[in-house]
Amino acid sequence: MEEAVALLARTPAVLDALLRDLPDDWIVADEGADTWSPFDVVGHLIHGERTDWLQRIKIILDHGEARAFDKFDRFAQYALSEGRTMASLLDEFATQRQANLRELARLRLTDSDLARRGRHPELGTVTLRQLLATWVAHDLDHVMQISRVMARQYSDEVGPWRAYLRIISGSQG
C-alpha cells in the first residue's frame, strides 16, 4: 500500500519533467490513426482521476460486488482537453492526483478493506488491492506509452541505429 502510494504520488512530477514547455511537435505527435499523443494521454489520466480510480474504491467500500463499477470512457480526453494547453493539463493532473491521494489516506484502508471485492463491468470480480495495483501499473503504462510515442518521432532520424532501439523497432528488450 505504501509502495503503491509512493509511486502514485510521483507520476505528476515525472510527466511534468518530461512534458512541460516541450516544443509542440513533441506534444501532439502520435503513432498514426487512432493512437494517442502525449497531450491525449495526460487528458486520459485526468479523466481517470476525476471519474474512475477513487470512485471505484468507494463503490467497493460502499456496495461490494452488489454494484458494478461505472464504465470508463476511454475517449473523454478529446472533449476534456480541447483548447487547453499542456501546462494547464499537467497542473490539473497534479492537483487532482494530490486531492485523491489525500482522500485515499483519509479512508485509512486496512488489510481487510484491501481484500474486499467489487465488480468490474467486464472483468467480473476484483479486489480493492488489485484496483490499487492497477492504478499504479496504469500510470507506468502511460509513462511508457508517452516515451514510445516520442521516440518514434525519430524512427527515420536514427538511421541504422534503428536496429538497436527496441523502442522504435517494437521488439521487447
Add this chain to the structure above:
Amino acid sequence: MEEAVALLARTPAVLDALLRDLPDDWIVADEGADTWSPFDVVGHLIHGERTDWLQRIKIILDHGEARAFDKFDRFAQYALSEGRTMASLLDEFATQRQANLRELARLRLTDSDLARRGRHPELGTVTLRQLLATWVAHDLDHVMQISRVMARQYSDEVGPWRAYLRIISGSQG
C-alpha cells in the same frame, strides 16, 4: 537540434522524479536473469555520458569515417554502480549530462556538421545527425524500460486487469 537538446536536458529530472527516494524494492527489481533493474539502467546511462555520446560526436568531427567509434561496454554499469546509492547515481547522471550538453553547445554544430559521417564498429556509416537522434531515442528507450520493469513487479497484484495492461501483457498498445 534544439528539439533534441530540449529532450536530452530533461531526462535527468524525469528519472529523478521517478526514482529518487523510492523504496528499494522498486529500485533493484528486474525482469529476471540477465535483465536490468532501474538501478542498473541509471548506471548504464552514466556510462554513456562518460564514454560514449559526446566522444563519438568528437570522433566524427575529428576523424570522420577514418576512425571507427570505440565499442560501448553494455555491462560497465555493474562495476560503476557497485556499493553506490540510487541518489548518488542520479546526481552523477544529472551532472554528467549537464556538462556534456554544455560542451555540445560549445561545439556550435552547423547543418553541415550534422551531415558529417562517422563509422560505427558494427552498423557502418552513420551521420552526426543520426547519432544525436539516437542519443534522444536511447534516453526514451530506457525511460520506457524502467516503467515496464517497475510495472511488472505488479504482474500478479493487478489480477484480472492484467488483460488490459499492455505494459504487463507485453502487447504493444
